[in-house]
Amino acid sequence: MPLVQLPSNNIRPQSSRSEVATFSRPLAFYVVVVLIGLIFTFRLFYLQVVRGDHYRQQALAEHQKKFEIPAKRGIIYAHDGDRLVPLVLNETRKLIYADPRYVKDKSKTAQTLKDIIGGEAGEYEKLLNGNHVYVILARDVTLDQADKLAQKKLPGVGQTDTPKRVYPQGQLASQVLGFVNGSGQGQYGVEDFFNKELQGKTGQLKAVTDINGVPLAAGDSSIQQAPKDGENVNLTIDLNLQRYLETALKSATETTKAKGASAVILDTKDGSIKAMGNYPSFDPAKYSEVKDYNVFSNRIVSTPYEAGSVMKVFTMSTALNEGVVSKDSTFADSGSVKVEDRTVKNSRAWGIANPTMTQVLQYSLNTGVVHLFKQLGGGSFNKQGREKLHDYLVDKYRFNATTGIELAGEAGGDIPDATTNDGDNVRYANISFGQGMTVTMLQVVAGLNAVINGGTYYKPAIQEKNVGQTIAKNIVKPEVGADLRDMMRSVIKGSAFDKPGYYVGGKSGTAQLLDANGNYTDDKTTGSYLGFIGSKQADYVIMVRVDEPDSSQGFSGTTAAAPLFSSICGYLIQYYAMAPAS
Numbered sequence: 001m002p003l004v005q006l007p008s009n010n011i012r013p014q015s016s017r018s019e020v021a022t023f024s025r026p027l028a029f030y031v032v033v034v035l036i037g038l039i040f041t042f043r044l045f046y047l048q049v050v051r052g053d054h055y056r057q058q059a060l061a062e063h064q065k066k067f068e069i070p071a072k073r074g075i076i077y078a079h080d081g082d083r084l085v086p087l088v089l090n091e092t093r094k095l096i097y098a099d100p101r102y103v104k105d106k107s108k109t110a111q112t113l114k115d116i117i118g119g120e121a122g123e124y125e126k127l128l129n130g131n132h133v134y135v136i137l138a139r140d141v142t143l144d145q146a147d148k149l150a151q152k153k154l155p156g157v158g159q160t161d162t163p164k165r166v167y168p169q170g171q172l173a174s175q176v177l178g179f180v181n182g183s184g185q186g187q188y189g190v191e192d193f194f195n196k197e198l199q200g201k202t203g204q205l206k207a208v209t210d211i212n213g214v215p216l217a218a219g220d221s222s223i224q225q226a227p228k229d230g231e232n233v234n235l236t237i238d239l240n241l242q243r244y245l246e247t248a249l250k251s252a253t254e255t256t257k258a259k260g261a262s263a264v265i266l267d268t269k270d271g272s273i274k275a276m277g278n279y280p281s282f283d284p285a286k287y288s289e290v291k292d293y294n295v296f297s298n299r300i301v302s303t304p305y306e307a308g309s310v311m312k313v314f315t316m317s318t319a320l321n322e323g324v325v326s327k328d329s330t331f332a333d334s335g336s337v338k339v340e341d342r343t344v345k346n347s348r349a350w351g352i353a354n355p356t357m358t359q360v361l362q363y364s365l366n367t368g369v370v371h372l373f374k375q376l377g378g379g380s381f382n383k384q385g386r387e388k389l390h391d392y393l394v395d396k397y398r399f400n401a402t403t404g405i406e407l408a409g410e411a412g413g414d415i416p417d418a419t420t421n422d423g424d425n426v427r428y429a430n431i432s433f434g435q436g437m438t439v440t441m442l443q444v445v446a447g448l449n450a451v452i453n454g455g456t457y458y459k460p461a462i463q464e465k466n467v468g469q470t471i472a473k474n475i476v477k478p479e480v481g482a483d484l485r486d487m488m489r490s491v492i493k494g495s496a497f498d499k500p501g502y503y504v505g506g507k508s509g510t511a512q513l514l515d516a517n518g519n520y521t522d523d524k525t526t527g528s529y530l531g532f533i534g535s536k537q538a539d540y541v542i543m544v545r546v547d548e549p550d551s552s553q554g555f556s557g558t559t560a561a562a563p564l565f566s567s568i569c570g571y572l573i574q575y576y577a578m579a580p581a582s
Helices: 017-050 054-069 106-117 119-129 143-151 188-194 197-198 239-256 285-291 308-322 356-364 366-376 383-396 425-432 443-451 478-492 557-573
Strands: 076-080 083-098 135-141 155-168 203-205 221-226 233-236 260-267 273-279 336-339 342-345 470-472 503-514 521-532 541-549
Touching: 017 425, 054 356, 076 239, 083 106, 083 143, 083 233, 083 260, 106 119, 106 143, 119 135, 135 143, 135 155, 155 285, 155 383, 188 197, 197 470, 221 541, 233 239, 239 273, 239 308, 239 470, 239 541, 239 557, 260 443, 285 470, 308 366, 308 383, 308 425, 308 443, 308 503, 308 557, 336 366, 342 366, 342 425, 342 557, 356 366, 356 470, 366 383, 366 425, 366 521, 383 425, 443 521, 443 541, 478 503, 521 557, 541 557
Parallel strands: 076 233
Antiparallel strands: 076 083, 083 135, 083 155, 203 221, 233 273, 260 273, 260 541, 336 342, 503 521, 521 541
16 A cells, blocks of 8 residues: 655644734733733822822812911001000901812802802802812801801801901001901011011811811810911001101192102101101002002102202212311302213302302202212212212112111112213212112111211111111211201201201202103102201101102292101101200
């Protein structure tokens, strides 16, 4: 029989396409599932391990807000004669919150909230549908409204005490005080500057709630950490002076048809602020209704400006202290002086050929203070004169720095460097009579006080415990202070603003403002007046400012600012029962 050849073991049958597909699909699916699993595992590892603490703290912080016990914000006091009275107090209101997880009928709850406390139902419902465990639904809810809401026993909705600022003196000193916004943060003035001290530290309840997610009533056993109430702040402000000041500012603004007015009174013996105000002002209890936010700013500390001729007293004190002139020195005045390619003129012709330095202040001679600038340079306009004037303005009178007063938003002035193109001879000639530089009113009163008290620069203070801090001594010689006081007294003696028998002196300033083309114009000016008042010595430094009064009335420093200064002096004499000098 023929032999039958069997197939070799090395020969394997070919696989069909369907067999390959059957083999590959489970493998591909397995690989995809493994990859997805790895991605999820990595993501969970990242969220729970790498970022776990962050998210746990975030969730805990959000959840625990409803267990906070608010601290009482500190009270702000001012002086009423010898006693302290509150300018700002707290009144208990309610904050309404919710844990949306417990709110069963969000639409009905929103409508109930609207019916009782006002607002928009749609906004409440939007908050209740959010992805949070704690949402604030309303602030500043009255106790009566909160009680009506509590009677509804809305699931998931709770309430807690929250302080609301109230103002027993109305809008008095509002720009000194500032206000507290809806989030409990101080804005502007004292409220902003002392926000940390005033707001205190919130306490914490133990996280125990009822079945609706509302914390159980606070008791000794449920308090985990007691709140720490904010510190009180005692101001140096005298309520009676402040009230008169603000009334006078309003009257001056209306009488002169000005845009506004400002004034400050500083105690010469320690730098304390007795009154400080601006008009127009605002009601801090209704700050949210204010349309023009500029009214929040205290222009005395936050708005540098070209103060004009009131600055001549500082050029004069510089020259006196450097010994280049005395108060009786004279100079030949032709009514104008050439400074490089510019001509400086006096505001009017006085017909005095050889005025004394006292008369330079009396008649506010621009040529006279330019003469002082020239003498600081050894008789010519040069770098030496610029640097000396610059050093006094910056290092002694501190016009380029903030004073450090306890008010938010304080600004420094701008004194150009004496060695750059911005500080050439022409610029410094202008600076000598108060143009081409900016200062704040607070800087000016603090600087003048340092000169006339014999050389001690007191840090201006509006918080009582900071009164009397000395920043520098011997900025000018004592005899220079005495001379300048005499010269400023001569300026006001015999004028309509004199107070016979009292120690009063001053200096006016009318600063032209820039027009649309960048040129100084007489149509718009700022009137200022700087001076002092006392019985036998300079007890108070006063500065007033009137913004853009009716230009047809004449030089605004004299016609608008000086009467306001005189009015304040008259009240100080009456209020402190100052005895006339014998």
